[in-house]
Amino acid sequence: MSITPPAPGFDIGFRDLNREIAVADLPVEGSLPDWLSGSLLRNGPALFETGTRSVRHWFDGQAMVHRFTFDEGRVGYANRFLDTPSHRAMTESGRIAFREFATDPCRSLFARFFTRFTGFTGKATPNANVNITRFGDRYVALTEAPLPVEFDRDTLETAGVVGYEDGLSGQVTTAHPHQDPGTGDLVNYLLHFSRTSEYRVYRQQSAATSRELIGRHRAARPSYMHSFGITRRYVVLAEFPLVVNPLDMALGGRPFIENYRWEPERGTRFTVMDLRDGQVRGVYEAPACFAFHHINAFDDGDDVVLDICAYQNASVIDALYLDRVRAARSVPLPRPTRYRIGLDGGGRVGVEPLSEEALELPRIAYDRYNGAPYQYVYGAGARGRRPDDFLNQLVKLDVTTGATLTWSEEDHYPGEPVFVAAPDAPEGAEDGAEDEGVVLSVVLDAARQSSFLLVLDARTFTERARATVPQAIPFGFHGLFARHH
Known part of the structure; x- marks a missing residue:
């Protein structure tokens, strides 16, 4: 007779959080740096079930925004759902009414015919549950449909979809726009589905809602790309061999991602655009290979260096369906990997592992080292990982030496680590101050079924403080730190 071992408990990170709260002063253990003043804004899915129905994939949960505020050693917390048609349909009507990444509300073939090439969403859902960025002083939540949703930084109240004032079209984008290292403009791309589809790379001045086309690149079978790379001179599109026939997207009758096919014989193609x-x-x-996230990229003479959290294949997408991840089935792990593209070297691409430590949800000292040579990346990893466990540690990796520092506690599951530079840290990379600051991460304590905000010293990777939240925060994706001026 076999005895089933107890569940590791991290499944609560994939359960609904229905309570919206605002707490002015969280309990804090330890001490915060005097200079830490501002708001950590986080985004991620927090509603998966309605009535007897559930969305199918982690990526399909309804968006919730979280805010941690720092002021004179105190930490406040608030959370709020984005007020969108898809969220209202689930909460008010008990319906899943919009197509998501891997969930389809079973529209008819007739309806699909009249909405071909509309990307994810026959009816576009602004369930912007992936990331947060700024259009000037405006804060917007992002997903992979080109429908940014504005919200108020202080109240978290939803203001609505931001309309673009230009003629650029496309059905899919990334939730990871970059800043042009030279100008500060936002840079991203649109994927326009057609008989011959097209990546349309554009720039957007920081406070503007109009986009300017930089360049185009055609693809008969476009790739699923969650992010991309940027240097001071180039945009790099990493076209992994997870590809789609646009006609299948229009007529296949399947959710968005299930139209894509893994074709490893194609290899990975790096398209470098000026x-x-x-x-x-x-x-x-x-x-x-496959990846969700780029770490950083930079020019090195006639080479472009591109660092990616690389998986062997795209099976991680299937592993993150809710029925599988809640049952604690194994989730593949990526390794930080460097690709060196020789622009004048006959097309050669060198591949070098940066570490054997798993690393996902990577963050760098972006404001100073985006698109430039750098030393440190912070990410979520896996300590002594059992096949039935999830991301359970934070990792600091020195990409120049492969040395790592880690933070972990038993039955604790940290999210994306956000680096915040100390305001008086020197500017230059040569002064050794790249890691002068703190790292912030939302951690799920599975045993206590609650979450806390962890504050690490970025240089030593030791704990400085933690602020306990009176509820368990579902696993989220991305966010940013906004300084208060």
Whole structure:
């Protein structure tokens, strides 16, 4: 007779959080740096069930925004759902009314015919549950449909979808726009589905709602790309061999991601586009891999260096369906990997592992080192990971030496680590001050079924403080730190 071991408890991170609260003063253990003043804004899914129905995938939960405020050693907390048609349909009507990443509300073939090439969403749902960025002084939540949703930083109240004032079209984008390292403009791309689909790379001045086309690149079978790379000179599109026939997207009758097929024989193709004039410098081939997240990229002479959290294949997407991840089935792990693209070297691409430590949800000292040579990346990893466990530690990796520091506690599951630089940290990379600051991460304590905000010293990777939240926060994705001026 076999005895089933108890569940590890992290499944609460994939359960509904229905309570919206505002707490002015959380209990804090330890001490915060005097200079830490501002708001950590986080985004992620927090509603998966309605009535007897459930969305199918972690990526499909309804968006909730969380805010941690720091002021004179105190920490406040608030959370609020984005007020969107998809959220209202679930809470008011008990319906899943909009297509998501891996969930389809079973529209008819007739309806699909009249909404072909509308991307995820026959009816576009602004369930912007992936990331947060700024359009000037405006804060917007993002997903992979080009429908940013504005919200108030202080109240978290939803203001509505931000309309673009331009003629650019496309059905899919990324929730990871970059800042142009030279100008500060936002840079992103749209994928326009057609008989021959097209990536349309654009720039957007920081406070504007109009976009300017940089360049185009055609693809008969476009790739699923969650993010991309940028240097001071180039945009790099990493076209992994998870590809789609646009006709299948229109007529296949399947949710968005289930139209894509893994074709490893295609390899990975790096399309390098000039940021100035949109000319494609070249398309460079490497062995097949998959990734959600780029770490950083930079120019090195005639080479482009691209660091990615690389998986062997795209099976991680299937592993994150709710029925599987809640049952504590194994989730594949990525390794930080460096790709060196020789622009003038006959198309060669060198591949080098940066560490054997797993690393996902990567963050760097972005304001100073985006698109430039750098030393440190912070991410979520896995300590002594059992096949039935989840991301359970934080990792600091020195990409120049492979050395790592980690933070972990038993039955604790940290989210994306956000680096916040000390305001008086020197500017130059040569002064050794790249890691002068703190790292912030929302951690789920599975045993207590509650969460807390962890504050680590970025240099030593030791704990400085934690602020306990009176509820368990579901696992989220991305966010930003906004300083208070």
